[in-house]
Amino acid sequence: MASLEYVDIGVNLTDGMYKGKYHGKKAHQPDLENVLHRAKNAGVVAQMVTAGSVSEVKQVLDLVKRYENDGLYATAGIHPTRTSGVGEGMKYLDDLKKFLDQESITRNPSGKIVAIGECGLDYDRLQFSDAETQKVHFPHHLQLAKEYKLPLFLHCRAAQEDFIAIIQKEADAIAEACANDATRNDPHKRRRIGVAHCHTGTVEEMQQLFAQGLFIGLTGCSFKEEEGIRVAKEVPLEYLMLETDAPWCDLRQTHASAPLLKRFVENNPDLAALYSPASVKKEKWEAEKQVKSRNEPCAIGNIAAVVAEAKGIDVSVVVKAARENTKFLFNI
Numbered sequence: 147m148a149s150l151e152y153v154d155i156g157v158n159l160t161d162g163m164y165k166g167k168y169h170g171k172k173a174h175q176p177d178l179e180n181v182l183h184r185a186k187n188a189g190v191v192a193q194m195v196t197a198g199s200v201s202e203v204k205q206v207l208d209l210v211k212r213y214e215n216d217g218l219y220a221t222a223g224i225h226p227t228r229t230s231g232v233g234e235g236m237k238y239l240d241d242l243k244k245f246l247d248q249e250s251i252t253r254n255p256s257g258k259i260v261a262i263g264e265c266g267l268d269y270d271r272l273q274f275s276d277a278e279t280q281k282v283h284f285p286h287h288l289q290l291a292k293e294y295k296l297p298l299f300l301h302c303r304a305a306q307e308d309f310i311a312i313i314q315k316e317a318d319a320i321a322e323a324c325a326n327d328a329t330r331n332d333p334h335k336r337r338r339i340g341v342a343h344c345h346t347g348t349v350e351e352m353q354q355l356f357a358q359g360l361f362i363g364l365t366g367c368s369f370k371e372e373e374g375i376r377v378a379k380e381v382p383l384e385y386l387m388l389e390t391d392a393p394w395c396d397l398r399q400t401h402a403s404a405p406l407l408k409r410f411v412e413n414n415p416d417l418a419a420l421y422s423p424a425s426v427k428k429e430k431w432e433a434e435k436q437v438k439s440r441n442e443p444c445a446i447g448n449i450a451a452v453v454a455e456a457k458g459i460d461v462s463v464v465v466k467a468a469r470e471n472t473k474f475l476f477n478i
């Protein structure tokens with residue numbers, strides 16, 4: 147059992163790839179249980195399974211309950227790229243509220259929903275939903291955060307300015323709603339309202355997020371370019387969360403992170419074996435092995451490793467800080 151404890155704040159475990167399906171075509175048998183087993187071996191004690199539509203909230207809740215012993219939690223919201231598909235009127239909000247009434251941890255101590263999201267703005271993929279539509283639905287999620295006293299799990303792509311403008315209007319009110327006795331009188335902690343997941347922006351954009359009371363989540367995608375390594379170096383540990391965004395966002399040899407990860411692997415072969423188990427192509431699937439280029443939550447240690455190498459500090463310091471942040475913000 148690994149001694150470093152991880153909470154992966156962003157995993158997409160309902161994705162077809164964990165049922166062996168790639169682009170609608172079956173390549174191997176379902177293997178989510180193998181994936182969860184490897185995560186446990188790597189020290190992953192909890193995972194937040196993200197939902198991006200009403201029907202996905204239901205699927206995610208079913209899944210987190212089925213694997214109750216694996217420490218799975220859920221988010222509830224509409225992904226910005228799916229906002230054009232919410233249908234007429236505001237019925238989707240009533241649907242989300244039905245789930246939240248039953249399952250938000252703030253309403254029900256054994257509830258599984260720990261955050262509102264994934265929600266936000268995505269101007270990289272306007273073909274799915276135009277900016278105007280996204281800007282209509284994002285603020286509704288901020289209202290849900292207030293009403294249910296839940297932090298936000300946020301997605302922002304190429305939309306920083308509008309994103310900040312919308313958040314800014316409600317940040318104080320959400321902070322006030324989410325504050326508890328432990329944080330109300332702590333000016334540093336009081337304003338924490340959520341996490342901007344999978345940060346792929348600049349150091350300057352990261353600082354604008356902090357100013358709104360947001361943590362940032364880093365994934366393999368965060369370290370594609372050198373700027374991402376700068377982000378890893380500059381992010382204060384008290385604002386950091388770790389995530390894989392599995393099955394997406396795997397760390398690659400072509401990314402700016404590659405030399406840092408290589409150094410970590412050379413110096414920490416035992417941990418590296420847990421975070422990067424052997425992999426095979428999907429056509430040659432084996433229960434004990436990962437599938438090449440399908441990301442898994444066990445790889446979360448590699449994200450911590452890149453941050454640690456970029457900062458020149460021990461990986462355990464990074465992991466401990468991220469763990470405390472998830473405990474504080476999501477209560478897990």
Ligand SMILES: [Zn+2]
Pocket residue numbers: 264300301343344
């Ligand atoms: Zn996202």
